[in-house]
Amino acid sequence: MLRPLQNIKLIIVSLCLLATDISSAQTKYRPSDLFPAQPLLPPGNSYRTAAGEPGPAYWQNKADYVIDVALDDKTNVITGTATITYTNNSPKALSALWLQLEQNVFKKDSRGIQSKLFLYQDPEKTTPDGGYQVEGVQLAGNKVGNIKYHIYDTRMQLELAQPLLSGQAITFSIRYRYNFPVNYKNADFLVNRTDILPTKNGNIYAVAQWYPRMCVLDDVEGWNTLPYLGNGEFYLEYGNFRVNITVPSGLIVESSGDLLNPEEVLTPTALKRWQAAKQSDVPVQIRTAKEVTDPSSRPAKATCTWKFKLDNARDFAWTASRSFVWEGLSFKLADGRRVMGSSVYPVESEKQGSWKRSSEYIKFTLQHFSEKWFPYPYNKAVNVASNLDGMEYPGMVFCSAKDTGNMYFAVVNHELGHTWFPMVVGSNERKYAWMDEGFNMFIDKIATKAFNKGEFIGYVEIDSPLDSLFAEKLLPIVTRPDALPGNQVYPLQYQKVAYSLALLRNQILGTERFDRAFRKYIRDWAYKHPTPWDFFRSMDSSAGEDLTWFWKSMFLENYRLDQKIVKVESKAGSQPIITVENMNKAAMPLVVEITYADGSKEHREFPAEIWEYSSVYSFTGDKKAAVAKVVIDPEKIYPDVDRSNNGYEVKN
Known part of the structure; x- marks a missing residue:
């Protein structure tokens, strides 16, 4: 047995020799980093x-909404009262509350416009100033009184006269109005998540980010009050919604939630079809293209108030138009529950390779994702034709009225796929967009391969x-x-x-x-x-x-992979020795294909752990024979940035 000092000296000498033998001055790889x-x-x-x-000890606050809203389609003005019941489940009392006012990004001096992340297409063009006009914030219920508030760009702070203790709830109402962003034809803004699409039979209103919404208070960052600049999306609390939407009676309304009063807002004919669609496995035309211009297809009164309900959701959106063709069907999910698919679009979009297949795509997407990942949570899914390229909300998506073919399928599948990320899994889109967009695209690609024997390629078209x-x-x-x-x-x-x-x-x-x-x-x-x-x-x-x-x-990190063949020791009658070096900062499993001189091939796979202590890895081929060719990652599966050093071949 060696004495301790001699043992240490021997280890040091051995490590130095090993490092001299296997290291490369050119490699960027550091095992301890990964x-x-x-x-x-x-x-x-x-x-x-x-x-x-x-x-x-996980906690999460809750925001319930009762919203009464009206749309004036002559002036394009939204007027509403949002009554919010906010429950403090956090362990601390709250002296103030924070809300998002995303419509304020349309103000001329908004941070989104000033930072040039949310732009006018023509900076010199004069456009109407948008944003919320808040008319007051008042306590509701048994308590009476105004609440002092402050507005900072797209955020609103409410000062509470009494701290909201842990476990307590507060109810307050916000009266507001705003001019609908004029965003069509010569579009003013580059980002449009709330918009108007003009059609020959009337405007289609995509109504989103349309009410003051509670900011999330969480255990990670406290109040999440990042301003809305236009690119980032949303981080929202869950709660229950009761929404009453008043519009001129000629407009048809669809929304995130379940319609509670169909008999008040539909004609007897449309009501009968709507009820049939809720039980029909094949699409039912609730309003046909021919009926769009027929006044008798809508109730004969000045206005209709459409009442909707949606529970345990993070947001609510709606649409309204005189121009809608309306189609519905019903289908079962894996758990046996029936869901209604609803499609609304203008006659211009009624094309076989486009919106006439909307019901088919809704049914497939919801059934596939429900069986594969998690049950669809709502009673209805609505697909709305708009001039939004694609935007998602609970139970409702806006897709382009112009899309056809592969891209139409891809967008419908993708936007409905957002049900799972972030509508069910409520990540912070404002900071981590990849946790909904990337996760969603990942499950989309699996779904696309499963649809109709691979009829479409999906987003590969624009990858x-x-x-x-x-x-x-x-x-x-x-x-x-x-x-x-x-x-x-x-x-x-x-x-x-x-x-x-x-x-x-x-x-x-x-x-x-x-x-x-x-x-x-x-x-x-x-x-x-x-x-x-x-x-x-x-x-x-x-x-x-x-x-x-x-x-x-x-x-x-944006680490890059570069696996390189540095040496192949090969001769007849001996097993070959192949040495590979990891040249860049990323590590991945190693896949190598050896072709021997007699034409036989050997496939070898090694886990990422081969790079735990060194940038160089050597292995011995199984066959005692001369090598003709060696290739790293022959199927080009891994993201190697330099494939010029992935091969070795004996020149004849």
């Missing part, structure tokens, strides 16, 4: 466990080349949406996330293990507010893997 001893993620706590689950997703100039996936250059939004927040999750599913974990873990994440965080760390922890725990190397390479 395989650290200290955890990459922040420690778990009683609110959010280290296993990626909501903890025993960037794979190599471009790992360009050096790209920011990390976790970058806040408003901080991303416009040309990086789709490649990063959508495409790269979908690609990365598909890689994790198909190559690293396997489909069965990944799907089980992904379903558990959805189930655990349904109607809650997960962070990226919760997702990473959840997948690690469910899969039984430490995926630090993957999360850091693909999500937290």
Whole structure:
């Protein structure tokens, strides 16, 4: 036995020799960066466990809304009163409340316009000033009195006369109005999530971000009051909605919620068809194209008030138009529950390769995602033709009235897919758009392959080349949406996330293990507010893997992969020795195909852990024979940025 000092000296000498033998001055790879001893993620706590689950002390506040709103389609003015009951489930008393006023982004001096993230297409053009006109905030119920408020760009702060204690609720009403953004023809704004589409039979109103909405108070960042700048989307509390929408009787209204008073807002003929559609497995025309211009297709009175109900949802949207063709059908989900699919569109969109297939696409999407991931939570899904390229809300989506063919299917499938992210899994879109857009695109791609024997290719039509997703100039996936250059939004927040999750599913974990873990994440965080760390922890725990190397390479950094064949030692009668070096900062499993001189092939796969302590890995081929060719990743599955060094071939 060696004495301790001699032992230490021997270890030091051995390590130096090993380092001299296997290291390369050119490699950027540092094993300890991806395989650290200290955890990459922040420690778990009683609110959010280290296993990626909501903890025993997890809390979440609640916002219930009763909204009475009217649309004047002559002046394009929205007038409303939002009565909000806010329940404080946090452990602390609250002296103030915060709300989002997203319509204020349309004001000329808004931060969105000043930061040039939410732009006028023509900066010199004079446009009407938009935004909320708040007429007052008042306590409701047994308490009476005005609430003092302050408006800062797209946020409103309410000062409470008495602290709202833990477990208590407060009810207050906000009276407001705003001019509907004029956003068609020579469009004023580059971002349109609330909009008007003119058609030959009347305007189509896409009504969203139309009421003051409570900001989220959570255990991670307290009040989430990031301003709405136009690019980022939303982070909202869950609650129940009762919405009463008054419009001229000639307009048909559809919304996120269930219609409570069909007999008051439909003609006897339309009511009979609507009731039939709720039970019919085939599409029913509630109002046909021929009836759009027939006054008798609508009730003969000045106005109609459409009453809707939606429970346990994070938002509510609606649409109204005189021009709607209205189609509905009903179908069963895997759990046996019936859901109604509703499509509203102008006669101009009634094309076979477009909106005439809307019911078919709604049915497929809801059935597929419900069976694969989590049951569809609402009683209805509405697809609205608009001049929005695609925007999602609980139980309702807006898709382009002009789309046809593959892109029409892709957009309908994608927007309805947002039901699962972020309508069910309520992540913070304002900061982590990839947790809804990228996750959604990932499940979309699986669904697209399953639809009608692969009839469509989906978003592949507009995808960037794979190599471009790992360009050096790209920011990390976790970058806040408003901080991303416009040309990086789709490649990063959508495409790269979908690609990365598909890689994790198909190559690293396997489909069965990944799907089980992904379903558990959805189930655990349904109607809650997960962070990226919760997702990473959840997948690690469910899969039984430490995926630090993957999360850091693909999500937290823009690390690049470059696996290189540095040496092939081969001669007849001996097993070949192949040496591969990891040249860049990312790590991935290693796949190698060996072709021997006699034409036989050998396929070898090695896990990412081969890179835990070194940038160089050597292995021995199974066959005692000379090698003719060696190729890393022959199917080009992994995102290697330099494939010129992936091959070795004996020249004859």
